[in-house]
Amino acid sequence: MVKRSEVQALGRKHLDRQFEAISLKGVARPPKGWLRAIRDALGLTSRQLASRMGKTHTTITALEKGEIAGTTTLNSLRDAAEAMNCTLVYAIIPNQPLEDMVRIQSRKLAEAQLMRVNHTMRLEDQAVARSELAEQIDRLAEDLRRDGSRLWDEA
Structure with a gap:
């Protein structure tokens, strides 16, 4: 029978290998947030994004402000990302193995x-x-x- 601690150790080893493949050096959230940065880069207005999401212009503004404040939900971010043909990537990366x-x-x-x-x-x-x-x-x-x-x- 496999011990719980052995399963945990195997899980740590697996996750550590995955984390090694992720490099976040030099990746910082843009000052106005990812949503706004990508929307601007695409030339998409907040009204156009709102239309694509079936939301109002003020909802998009609140969403972008909420991203900066850290109050936006992952579901909202995912919906906005999908409306811009993007993928939301969410991860908690440990500072050491x-x-x-x-x-x-x-x-x-x-x-x-x-x-x-x-x-x-x-x-x-x-x-x-x-x-x-x-x-x-x-x-x-x-x-x-x-x-x-x-x-x-x-x-």
């Missing part, structure tokens, strides 16, 4: 847990050597990463 994020989080959690224990042991004059503590942190971090169920609980 997902596997790295999990590895860093598991190490952070392991360090927090073991440093508390080590502090108590040091008060009782039972502290372990630094090298042994580092090994324990590595082992616990790996266990936490493999288990995954408590990884994002607040420490």
